[in-house]
Amino acid sequence: MTTTMRDVAKAAGVSVATVSHVVNDKPGARIGEDARRRVQEAIIALGYRPNALAKTLSEGSSRFIGLVADAIATTPFAGQIIHGAQDEAWRHGFVLLVANTEGNAAAENDAIAMMLEHQVRGILYSTWYHREIEVPPPLQHTETVLVNCFAGDDSFPAVVPDEEQGGRTATEELLAVGHRRIAFLNTTTSSPARDRRLAGYRSALEEAGIAFDPALAFETAPDQEGGYAAVDGLLASGATGVFCHNDRVAMGVYDGLRERGLRIPDDMAVMGFDNQDVIAAHLRPPLSTVALPHYELGAAGVRTLLGLDAPAAGARQLVSCPTVLRESL
Amino acid sequence: MTTTMRDVAKAAGVSVATVSHVVNDKPGARIGEDARRRVQEAIIALGYRPNALAKTLSEGSSRFIGLVADAIATTPFAGQIIHGAQDEAWRHGFVLLVANTEGNAAAENDAIAMMLEHQVRGILYSTWYHREIEVPPPLQHTETVLVNCFAGDDSFPAVVPDEEQGGRTATEELLAVGHRRIAFLNTTTSSPARDRRLAGYRSALEEAGIAFDPALAFETAPDQEGGYAAVDGLLASGATGVFCHNDRVAMGVYDGLRERGLRIPDDMAVMGFDNQDVIAAHLRPPLSTVALPHYELGAAGVRTLLGLDAPAAGARQLVSCPTVLRESL
């Protein structure tokens, strides 16, 4: 069926060892010009392809990396984590084995088992939104890196978005265009995003010499409806700019403002968070926002798994959230 | 390091052959109750995990399926193709090797080579939007299935969305709620989507005994701006309902209608296409639309690759596009 190294060796009139050497371009392996050429010719003549699996078996170490995701693949939004991991793995000659578990523990264990059976070098365990997790037992004895999530006791290396910096720069952008009364439409649901973004908001204000005004800090459902519902309060607060917990909230604010005949950014400057493409870029006017670095999270995950990144100061490596300026402020 | 079958055999006081038999539950392999129990105990005691790679090597056939995508991973929208393929592959004990090539031919060849070296059972070649493609040469001699695309001469099995049926049912829904003058905001760019959706629109009209009126068939850029720009003509045409080439166009129509103080669905019923989640579900009112069956496309792709689906009548297998009714009609 498939042509093996032996076939090539025979065709080139050399031994498999020789073929192996030229195929892998082994340093410190002196191959005669002539033999090398014959081997190369035989390789193309026979259409030889090395069997990566046999190679792995023989070498003892595989080129696989596993990525188990709770619902990343289902969430267009966070799919970039996979993409980033994939690219980075590829870049280093690794192949990514992905499994989507939908948060189902059984599926999760199956996935991990399968990956281990494929001799993965390590496993990336990731979630579609930034949060604290319980690391599944089978991962305890495996090289693993958490992506977009972290262990409560930081007992595992983790790569997460720098929510605080995100909140800070979002606020800074509003400040930069002259706003002084800046509202924050935070989410009601407890999460790192909620706490750290608020911290960032406050720190930016403080840095600008503006006292934090509780009357400007709102909490609403983190969706369009929440944003829409918050508009009355927002208007009553006298804010001239608002930093929304996410783009969907911003979308709701757009709706509410429009209904009242108010214009963005003239009557109200709006800053989002997440950079959910379909929303942010297509709102009218296009929404300025802070991007969640999903792609980079995935990429950084494989780098730390491979030991390529300088070990983070703490267990949690923070990836910064770049701001994306459009026309809403 | 890792415990192998030999270790288990030794611990259980049997031969590796026996262990292999109990591990794989080989039919027609009579193992003594006692031996079987000892093996099983040894397996958990030692935490043994079969080495899938060695197994593949020995069996000769792998459990890998390759998926090369042009920009699927980058397009949240179409990412479900990967997800569907993944799930289905998994369901049959296969693992998916994904590569995103960004349409770069070199990357594509590398990806294919890598997959072949991993002894994939076959390759799924897919695109993020439905179109005709040139099948890359290295795929010519490989078991391959095209997903969301097709070869000009249909020389490869392909799985694609049934655009015509989609266009037809979209129109039928408008018909069903009583509209007679139904406009179609088609795209200007040539594609299967443009041609077949139009065909579907016409066939639904015909079936309802309504003559096709060219004055109701528009062509615009397939995005929000295009939809927005088409509103004047749309209104002038006297249409009471409109079928938009995609959700983004519908979004533009929403904007245009709203600016003129018109209401959906009272003044104009709107039907989209694509079911781009973030748009369709969150527009106000939520948009009724037709979904592109990305997940199913991926799943069907692996099924036909594995020879599990009854071979399609033609080379192209059509996957139907389900309608998603919300509140815009």
Next chain:
DNA sequence: ATGAAAGCGCTAACAA
């Protein structure tokens, strides 16, 4: 019912 042994395709000492 169980075991011995020959591979699967490749790598890596070690010889020659």
Next chain:
DNA sequence: TTGTTAGCGCTTTCAT
């Protein structure tokens, strides 16, 4: 410079 050979972990006849 090149070849021999012994594995890598597992499956699978073929014996026993």
